[in-house]
Amino acid sequence: xxxxxxxxxxxxxxxxxxxxxxGCVAVAAVGAGAGAYAVMRGSLDSHVQAGFEETLIAxxxxxxxxxxxxxxxxxxxHSAKLTFRDAVDxxxxxxxxxxxxxxTEVRIRVGAMGNESRSIQILQxxxxxxxxxx
Numbered sequence: 001x002x003x004x005x006x007x008x009x010x011x012x013x014x015x016x017x018x019x020x021x022x023g024c025v026a027v028a029a030v031g032a033g034a035g036a037y038a039v040m041r042g043s044l045d046s047h048v049q050a051g052f053e054e055t056l057i058a059x060x061x062x063x064x065x066x067x068x069x070x071x072x073x074x075x076x077x078h079s080a081k082l083t084f085r086d087a088v089d090x091x092x093x094x095x096x097x098x099x100x101x102x103x104t105e106v107r108i109r110v111g112a113m114g115n116e117s118r119s120i121q122i123l124q125x126x127x128x129x130x131x132x133x134x
Contacts, residue, residue: 037123042114046106046123050130052098055106056080059094062129063122068092092122 037046048055056075059082064070068084075081078098085091095107106126108119 037120039114039116039119042109042112044108044114044116044119044123046108047099048104048106048126048130049102050104051102052078052080052096052104054130055096055104055126058126058129059096062125063092063094065129066122066125092118094122 037044039045050058059080060070063082063084068086070082070084072083073080075096080094080096082094082096083091084094090111092111093109095105097105097107099105106123108122110118110122
């Protein structure tokens, strides 16, 4: 039992050190298959179980359906940065980075300071698009 307690203390210490070092961090799970995400310094970071090209197509399809207008896109074979604007001219930036053939990192930032709830909505829209939903 004592050994178990030491492992718990070590685990808690290891988990809290990055929080103390990087500032504000929130980690949670998004509902209905959207996966886990972390919010650090205003950006929502997540990984989707889809290839880079498939994820890029999902972003290009899903975000205009939510009322966002694409204003800029820079991409190559393994990464992309897309900038959108909403109805009140808030800038939404998405960065996609290929991790493996079937895993893509998605980083979402809404506005200058970040908006977690809006970022989650965008992530959910991407997941719906990947699943073939409208």
